[in-house]
Amino acid sequence: xxxxxxxxxxxxxxxxxxxxxxxxxxxxxxxxxxxxxxxxxxxxxxxxxxxxxxxxxxxxxxxxxxxxxxxxxxxxxxxxxxxxxxxxxxxxxxxxxxxxxxxxxxxxxxxxx
Amino acid sequence: xxxxxxxxxxxxxxxxxxxxxxxxxxxxxxxxxxxxxxxxxxxxxxxxxxxxxxxxxxxxxxxxxxxxxxxxxxxxxxxxxxxxxxxxxxxxxxxxxxxxxxxxxxxxxxx
Numbered sequence: 001x002x003x004x005x006x007x008x009x010x011x012x013x014x015x016x017x018x019x020x021x022x023x024x025x026x027x028x029x030x031x032x033x034x035x036x037x038x039x040x041x042x043x044x045x046x047x048x049x050x051x052x053x054x055x056x057x058x059x060x061x062x063x064x065x066x067x068x069x070x071x072x073x074x075x076x077x078x079x080x081x082x083x084x085x086x087x088x089x090x091x092x093x094x095x096x097x098x099x100x101x102x103x104x105x106x107x108x109x110x111x112x113x
Numbered sequence: 114x115x116x117x118x119x120x121x122x123x124x125x126x127x128x129x130x131x132x133x134x135x136x137x138x139x140x141x142x143x144x145x146x147x148x149x150x151x152x153x154x155x156x157x158x159x160x161x162x163x164x165x166x167x168x169x170x171x172x173x174x175x176x177x178x179x180x181x182x183x184x185x186x187x188x189x190x191x192x193x194x195x196x197x198x199x200x201x202x203x204x205x206x207x208x209x210x211x212x213x214x215x216x217x218x219x220x221x222x223x224x
Contacts, residue, residue, distance in 0.1 A: 040122070040216055041216060042119070042202055042215055044214075097210050098145070098210045099210070101147065101162070102147075104158070
């Protein structure tokens with residue numbers, strides 16, 4: 001059974017804090033993705049990675065960075081959290097990019113106060 | 114880049130009725146169209162997908178149709194059941210790996 005896990009289900013941080021969201025997949029997938037989900041806006045791509053140490057910007061990368069040091073792990077970093085980054089964050093992985101099924105993690109609901 | 118619009122944003126049907134959700138896309142080069150279902154508090158999961166070389170695909174009570182000329186694709190759920198209640202997302206991907214999700218449709222099936 002495929003599995004994508006995220007480090008936290010719920011997280012509360014203060015404005016200006018550095019925030020790390022971690023995602024791990026056990027399917028040996030090359031591709032990993034970070035989305036944020038907001039009501040009425042669907043899923044918007046923040047960053048994705050095709051391989052270890054490789055990253056590509058998605059549609060809304062501002063205020064975020066990522067790290068992929070190992071194939072199974074993809075981290076999203078908020079350098080200085082702001083209230084407009086309060087959202088649900090979803091990690092996903094796929095075997096071959098966007099044109100194949102993406103397997104999602106359970107999500108992290110981040111609140112920035 | 115790709116742009117995907119999804120309608121309706123909410124849909125309420127009686128158990129046993131059919132539900133149809135429609136998405137339009139902008140990039141004629143798009144070639145992969147998945148549909149994801151997200152139950153309350155759970156992760157999105159792929160329920161069906163279609164590629165541009167196929168006009169229709171069916172899996173039990175769900176089907177997806179694709180009209181490349183009009184650049185729209187639709188999800189059809191027949192004989193709806195309460196467990197079909199969820200948010201459904203469409204998406205479209207082109208050869209440049211430019212992928213967009215629709216805004217989602219909240220489907221409620223009333224028993």
